[in-house]
Amino acid sequence: MAAARKVFLTKGMAGARMQDIADEAGINKALLHYYFRNKDKLFGMVFREAMAGFIPWANNVFASGLPLFEKIETFTREYIGLLMDNPYIPLFVLNEINRQPEKFIRKMWDGNQPTPGALIQQLESEIKKGLIKPIDPRQLIINMISMCIFPFVGKPMIQLVMKLNDAQFRQLMEQRKTEVAGFIIHSIRK
Amino acid sequence: MAAARKVFLTKGMAGARMQDIADEAGINKALLHYYFRNKDKLFGMVFREAMAGFIPWANNVFASGLPLFEKIETFTREYIGLLMDNPYIPLFVLNEINRQPEKFIRKMWDGNQPTPGALIQQLESEIKKGLIKPIDPRQLIINMISMCIFPFVGKPMIQLVMKLNDAQFRQLMEQRKTEVAGFIIHSIRK
DNA sequence: GTCTATAACTCGATAGAC
């Protein structure tokens, strides 16, 4: 499974070879098929595992009883931390969802959906009370998620354009753990 | 070329088949090879064309003499507009850069790089003068690009979670053309 | 469980007729 994770995450479903995975695991193709039956099943396991590591976690933060600003700080800080440890997951997941939307909805979408509903209600409530500037809650959530995830999807491009080595990129992401929340809060605070 | 564009953009290099492209174009594989020699050359043309539509354009806006806030408004509004017309480009490009970084730098990186240098200097200057709140210019640029591009990379996920059909998603993006700049400017204005 | 050998199939690419 560790070998499959590594190969699928970096090469995607279409680009990965069972031989690559077998080599990575130090076994041969036949044994790999013996364990996992076929490529589709193995891929499905890796994919579901990748989603499972993020969605329930995000739901917990969204549905937590934290005050708005603390919730935003917690989400961005911990989400970016999670992505620093799993930088290939976003591109992998987004890719496969885009390439096979029907299959994804049919087979992978198992009631464990991300539900930003609680956060949307919280935002609407605070706007109503006049505590923060008016903004479409959906736009704010898209902004927050974008700023957390995109740097990892665009990592090679960012490193190239800004001339950063891996250590420098890592430092920039470390900085983002607090910067992103600050950026959002500055924008909506009255 | 139109057929190749369509197939490569949606399926990627590894997932695309010459047969798919031939079918899409209404010809056969042999003729496709006759025109473009091989898959790699055809892919290269599509890829370079995809990059060429965005990078020189971004450079022009970055290097334009516009005042800071107008520059941000122009960039976000027009970039999102461009992406609404070419929604598959970002995931396609980011994917191939991630999968083959060496090949990309060697063959595709032809001196036509995006150069946010002018915008970085402008931000540093305005911060020094005390006209906007202090912020790392690199983080701000990453934030801006993230909020423009990510919604298109994550489109199927967003539509699923927020229960939006294509028309509703389009409307949300139309709204973003002004919302994103407003969000940024609120955050850095003193 | 683990291996070698190979079947069955897909896909890029070419040969050669028209």
Added chain:
DNA sequence: GTCTATCGAGTTATAGAC
């Protein structure tokens, strides 16, 4: 230029010995 037919490499998957 355009087609049919086919080659040859690479890939998933299985058969069968140990």
